[in-house]
Amino acid sequence: MLKPLVDDISETTVSRRRVLGGALFWASCGIVVAILGVIGGGVLRFLYPRALYEASKIFKVGSPESYKIGSVNLVTGRGVWIVREQEGFYAILAKCTHLGCQPIWYEDQQVFKCPCHGSRFHKDGVNFAGPAPRPLDRLYLSLASDGRLEVDKGKDVGLDYKLKV
Amino acid sequence: MNDKTELKERLRLLTVIREEALLRQRDIYPREEKVDTWPNLVVKELIALLIFTIVLVVWALVQDAPLEELANPGLTPREAKAPWYFVGLQELLVYFDPWMAGVVLPTVILVGLALVPYLDPDPIKGVGRYAIGKRKFAAFCFIFGFTMWFVLVVVGQYFRGPGWNFYLPWESLDSPKEVEVALTNFPLAAGIAFLACYYILGLGIPAVTFQNFFWRLGLIRYHITMILLMTMMLVPVKILLRQVFHIRYIVETPWFNI
Amino acid sequence: MNIFVQMWRSLFRTGVTDSPVHRVFRVVVNFILHLHPARVSKNGIKITYTFCLGGLSVLFFVMTALTGGLLMIYYTPDVDKAYANMLDLENVIPFGMFLRNLHRFAAHAMVISVSLHMLRVFLTASYKSPREFNWVIGVGLLLMTFLLSFTGYLLPWDQLSYWAVTVGTTMAENTPIVGTKGPFSVLGPEEDMRFILLGGTSIDQPTLIRFYFAHCIGLPGALVGLMALHFWRVRKAGGISRPL
Ligand code: HEM
Numbered sequence A: 001m002l003k004p005l006v007d008d009i010s011e012t013t014v015s016r017r018r019v020l021g022g023a024l025f026w027a028s029c030g031i032v033v034a035i036l037g038v039i040g041g042g043v044l045r046f047l048y049p050r051a052l053y054e055a056s057k058i059f060k061v062g063s064p065e066s067y068k069i070g071s072v073n074l075v076t077g078r079g080v081w082i083v084r085e086q087e088g089f090y091a092i093l094a095k096c097t098h099l100g101c102q103p104i105w106y107e108d109q110q111v112f113k114c115p116c117h118g119s120r121f122h123k124d125g126v127n128f129a130g131p132a133p134r135p136l137d138r139l140y141l142s143l144a145s146d147g148r149l150e151v152d153k154g155k156d157v158g159l160d161y162k163l164k165v
Numbered sequence B: 001m002n003d004k005t006e007l008k009e010r011l012r013l014l015t016v017i018r019e020e021a022l023l024r025q026r027d028i029y030p031r032e033e034k035v036d037t038w039p040n041l042v043v044k045e046l047i048a049l050l051i052f053t054i055v056l057v058v059w060a061l062v063q064d065a066p067l068e069e070l071a072n073p074g075l076t077p078r079e080a081k082a083p084w085y086f087v088g089l090q091e092l093l094v095y096f097d098p099w100m101a102g103v104v105l106p107t108v109i110l111v112g113l114a115l116v117p118y119l120d121p122d123p124i125k126g127v128g129r130y131a132i133g134k135r136k137f138a139a140f141c142f143i144f145g146f147t148m149w150f151v152l153v154v155v156g157q158y159f160r161g162p163g164w165n166f167y168l169p170w171e172s173l174d175s176p177k178e179v180e181v182a183l184t185n186f187p188l189a190a191g192i193a194f195l196a197c198y199y200i201l202g203l204g205i206p207a208v209t210f211q212n213f214f215w216r217l218g219l220i221r222y223h224i225t226m227i228l229l230m231t232m233m234l235v236p237v238k239i240l241l242r243q244v245f246h247i248r249y250i251v252e253t254p255w256f257n258i
Numbered sequence C: 001m002n003i004f005v006q007m008w009r010s011l012f013r014t015g016v017t018d019s020p021v022h023r024v025f026r027v028v029v030n031f032i033l034h035l036h037p038a039r040v041s042k043n044g045i046k047i048t049y050t051f052c053l054g055g056l057s058v059l060f061f062v063m064t065a066l067t068g069g070l071l072m073i074y075y076t077p078d079v080d081k082a083y084a085n086m087l088d089l090e091n092v093i094p095f096g097m098f099l100r101n102l103h104r105f106a107a108h109a110m111v112i113s114v115s116l117h118m119l120r121v122f123l124t125a126s127y128k129s130p131r132e133f134n135w136v137i138g139v140g141l142l143l144m145t146f147l148l149s150f151t152g153y154l155l156p157w158d159q160l161s162y163w164a165v166t167v168g169t170t171m172a173e174n175t176p177i178v179g180t181k182g183p184f185s186v187l188g189p190e191e192d193m194r195f196i197l198l199g200g201t202s203i204d205q206p207t208l209i210r211f212y213f214a215h216c217i218g219l220p221g222a223l224v225g226l227m228a229l230h231f232w233r234v235r236k237a238g239g240i241s242r243p244l
């Protein structure tokens, strides 16, 4: 005969204790998970500052007359090309759609080539060779009040966009 | 609590303890031969430590770590190579879109590696010695993947020049290469059919031909193992399709390409 | 007691006497050696069994940590200074170049030895019960090793680092769902995976600081923690694997 570990206690007391104990246990588990969640969420949020000290996404470039028809002009420091065609202007983001290297414009062959993995793009930014999956981003371009062109790097406007001046 | 439940409880405790004991010493080893750590092991460690410290010090004396010009966001250098241990992934970028080569495949590799001990159905075969002949399938999968990683590293590191074009190691990197091959895609339906067949046949045929293998692994293990294996094999398959048949994408959709 | 003997004893707690008991004692009371059991199986210490690869991974890690700590004295994680600091290390600071080389090459060696260690563990089927979870911890260690190398690569702030990290973090941008350019993307460029890594939308000062933190504090801390678990698990599994 085994010696009982606890003295004889009525079944109801035990089961009540069990239920209460179980409830407490799961409640504390819930609280621990909640605290971890709050800490995790807080850390994640911490990684997103409310303000960025980056160069403005909207900036002005030259006046329309300063670009020759048919020319591709790199705005240094901004990573944007201003292209002028017969029908109008467009701005292309100088960032390869493959992995972000800056392609180089070859005037003689009239192509953009990316030095990283060899993607090629036509003058209008459409990819035709190499691993780039999409055409280069075309950016919103407008005429500012002082008569200069204004680029918005935050807006990708699609391949049909052209600014007629 | 009545006697019966308590007895059960005590027995349960006992089994837990026993299992734990077994877990530690579960390899009910034939009385193994032991030797003193000091000096037998300690001496070997000391020697290894000395040799490799000297090797590294000499290496650091004779060669200098590279440093190029100051970072310039406006000018991509002719070659933008990752550190060598990532060049294998970079080489995959030639064949897969970035989301596959840079995110999905590495994740599959890590998850697959972590699952290895749970996918191997045999608890004892080959433990404690180099006996890969007894574990042919497991050894094949692992060595294949391991080798492929390093082959890709070597190709990327020594056989790729400007524009990620193929250069032999002794070729001058200044001679421009204009390898323009027109690449085609599978038509959408054909591509999906190809991928579906690839996985269905890849999972189905071994299940039928090696029924022992299938039942030993069980349904879940079998499927996870074979999906991982077929995904690994997708890499050489895609390389082959690209190099021999000039296929760019197997499946091309507006949202993603494979 | 002779004063020098007393000093020795207080330091190492054992004399120079050699006997089986002393041998055991010497291992058990020494902080570093107590990572080992007092007696080990004969199979486990054969060079051709482990090739000492786990131990060498530790050695290379300790080397990178020591040299890295020294490099930190002269390195400022500031985009205007970092590159100049590297030049200083090369030209102005005695043994600066040597330390930099050692740090870099020990990191290479660590990647190699960790990979080969994984290979040997696989080939000897040492991931099988009861060591399954230690293998999983090992995969974590492998990942940490790679991430350490990746984050360290940006710190010199030269062309190589800048563009390698451009390529690396653009992949994060292409993550399905949580990358802004990936398939089925749901997040904008200022919310996605890449933003967390860069601390902005381009590689700049916030990126350098984030990588610096990860490289010098976050990842080494995680690695040390995982390593402690790893070794403890090796012991609890009854030492390293041997034939059944
Ligand atoms: C920073 C990286 C690592 C360090 C410092 C390390 C260190 C060690 C050491 C010192 C041992 C003792 C036996 C030996 O030297 O071979 C060991 C054993 C082990 N390691 Fe690692 N390791 C690392 C990474 C890994 C990786 C990447 C894996 C696998 C994915 C792994 C899985 C194991 C397993 C399963 C054992 C037990 C082996 C046995 O019992 O025979 N470790 N590790």
Ligand code: FES
Binding pocket: A096, A097, A098, A099, A100, A101, A114, A115, A116, A117, A118, A119, A130, A131, A132
């Ligand atoms: S980044 Fe342009 S081709 Fe890869």
